[in-house]
Amino acid sequence: MPSKTTKAVKEEVVAEKTEKVKVEKPVKAVKEPKTVAKAGKRSEKAIKETEAKAEKEVRKATDTEQPVEVKPKKIIKPARSKLERKGKKYRDLAKDIDKTKTYPLAEALGLAIKSSPTKFDATVEMHVRLGVDPRQADHNIRDNVVLPAGSGKTIRVAFFGEDKDVEAAKKAGADIAQSDEFLQQLDKGITNFDMLISSPSTMIKLSKYAKLLGPKGLMPNPKSGTVTNDPAKAIKEAKAGKIEYKIDTSGIIHVGVGKVSFGADKLQENVQAIFDSIKSNKPSGLKGNYVNSIFLSTSMGPSIPVEKNL
Numbered sequence: 001m002p003s004k005t006t007k008a009v010k011e012e013v014v015a016e017k018t019e020k021v022k023v024e025k026p027v028k029a030v031k032e033p034k035t036v037a038k039a040g041k042r043s044e045k046a047i048k049e050t051e052a053k054a055e056k057e058v059r060k061a062t063d064t065e066q067p068v069e070v071k072p073k074k075i076i077k078p079a080r081s082k083l084e085r086k087g088k089k090y091r092d093l094a095k096d097i098d099k100t101k102t103y104p105l106a107e108a109l110g111l112a113i114k115s116s117p118t119k120f121d122a123t124v125e126m127h128v129r130l131g132v133d134p135r136q137a138d139h140n141i142r143d144n145v146v147l148p149a150g151s152g153k154t155i156r157v158a159f160f161g162e163d164k165d166v167e168a169a170k171k172a173g174a175d176i177a178q179s180d181e182f183l184q185q186l187d188k189g190i191t192n193f194d195m196l197i198s199s200p201s202t203m204i205k206l207s208k209y210a211k212l213l214g215p216k217g218l219m220p221n222p223k224s225g226t227v228t229n230d231p232a233k234a235i236k237e238a239k240a241g242k243i244e245y246k247i248d249t250s251g252i253i254h255v256g257v258g259k260v261s262f263g264a265d266k267l268q269e270n271v272q273a274i275f276d277s278i279k280s281n282k283p284s285g286l287k288g289n290y291v292n293s294i295f296l297s298t299s300m301g302p303s304i305p306v307e308k309n310l
Contacts, residue, residue, distance in 0.1 A: 126294065
């Protein structure tokens with residue numbers, strides 16, 4: 001019998017091993033196909049969302065069958081008028097004033113004095129609404145007036161200027177009159193005065209104190225007459241009752257015309273002087289009414305409408 005070749009022997013060994021592996025290798029279980037897809041309407045996520053939606057609809061249907069509790073609406077009271085929010089004494093005094101008509105100046109001043117509710121000597125104020133546009137340069141109404149009967153205020157006047165003008169300022173009645181030593185007080189932030197007057201040559205020295213003086217309204221200004229070469233005249237006018245008025249952003253001038261203790265006659269002189277100054281500053285190119293309304297009032301009293309033809 002012819003012997004097997006080496007090649008044939010190797011093939012037999014490989015065949016035997018292959019049959020053994022086929023027998024010993026476990027058969028994998030066949031998985032059943034899933035009933036849902038990875039994505040789409042039949043995915044697990046979509047099924048869960050559908051079930052949740054159905055449960056929500058059921059809850060809604062159940063809730064509608066139960067009676068819904070209706071909460072009572074809150075009753076909102078209408079806001080009280082400005083007069084109703086005032087004190088009882090103010091309301092009693094305001095009853096004597098007819099807001100539907102305008103009063104002659106003399107009668108209005110009498111009512112203002114009578115309707116002052118304070119125990120102290122209140123200031124009588126005049127409020128004039130003008131038909132101007134304060135945003136325009138020529139409509140920016142501003143001036144100074146020396147009140148014939150005085151302002152009723154004690155004003156502390158300070159003067160800062162050259163040594164030659166200091167003595168004249170003291171004789172004119174300045175409460176403080178100094179040259180360079182005055183700046184030492186400003187360095188410490190001391191402003192124990194109500195008005196500061198300066199000569200033009202020393203204004204450059206005051207410029208570094210603008211942040212201190214400006215917000216307090218104490219910075220000298222040529223328009224207000226506090227920068228002048230005649231300090232004696234400016235000081236005398238300030239002591240005599242010189243006031244400055246200017247229009248605000250709403251087109252209204254607010255100015256004090258004196259104290260209640262002055263009486264109607266002296267107050268009338270002051271009011272007439274201020275109103276004449278306002279009329280003299282009417283812009284040349286203004287169209288329409290210049291004075292729209294005038295009101296008088298005391299520090300804490302009701303306002304009184306006044307006739308415009310003063």
